[in-house]
Amino acid sequence: MPELPEVTTIVAELNSAVVGKTIKEVIFKDARLLKAIKPQIFVKEVVGQKIVQALRRGKVIILKLQSGKFIIIHLRISGWLLLAGEEGKHSRIILKLSDGKLLNFCDGRVLGELRLVDDWHDLNVVKTMGPEPLEISKQEFAKLFEGKKTKIKPLLMDQHFLAGVGNIYAQEAVFCAGIHPEKEANKLDKKQLEKLYDCLIHVLEEGIKDGGTSADSYFRLDGSKGTHVEHLMVYQRDGKPCVKCKKPLIRITTSGRGTVFCPHCQK
């Protein structure tokens, strides 16, 4: 799943490989990904437009156009972007660029979204989004948890609470901090919150360093894989030995989401 490190990787690559190019043509293989605007209107608005900047907020990819409008891309679960000379697997919407390359919005499950907006700040998803974990201090981080009775792991994944953390990095962060994923957030003491902050920053930064986690259907812009999957401690490792204590990791479902953890190391 594309989370903060994956989207950060993609946006950096868009900035070096796509920014400065002009959209020549839009090809709809599956227009269902396009939301809140008719295909012909979208085409009229974006064809001939130069892409001037790529940005990220949470898991949202933002492409600024010369006109001042923004193309909004949300990859959700199974989406990825591919910049290549040809179509990719599960290409749904394709932007043909001035250098002849195709910017493919690929998505296996068709749950991703493509939009065009006047100002990305006005997007509901952005207006209700929590702070960026890499942009807040330890003190600000700790303050978020005051009075929160929610289980810690689903709370970390709540985009209204904190932006960009999903199922992979939430599991990795609580494992790193030695905290049980179902621990009530407000029962964490100061020391645990500080440890959790350090761990969250750590797993996100390591993810970015590795170009993301290609565990399911995430790929970098050129189609290659991010290498962070080999550094995951718990995600999708149920039954395998804990890297700390060697006892087998177990899998539970928390708020409807699969969660792998070590019952011995995480209290």
Place this chain on the structure above:
DNA sequence: AATGGGACCTGCGCGC
């Protein structure tokens, strides 16, 4: 305020 469940979707892994 917080939690739970359904809907959106389809590829893929599993069991037979």
Place this chain on the structure above:
DNA sequence: TGCGCGCAGGTCCCAT
């Protein structure tokens, strides 16, 4: 090898 079933999961929406 082939078929059918049901899970996976980010986000939104509704109900409790």
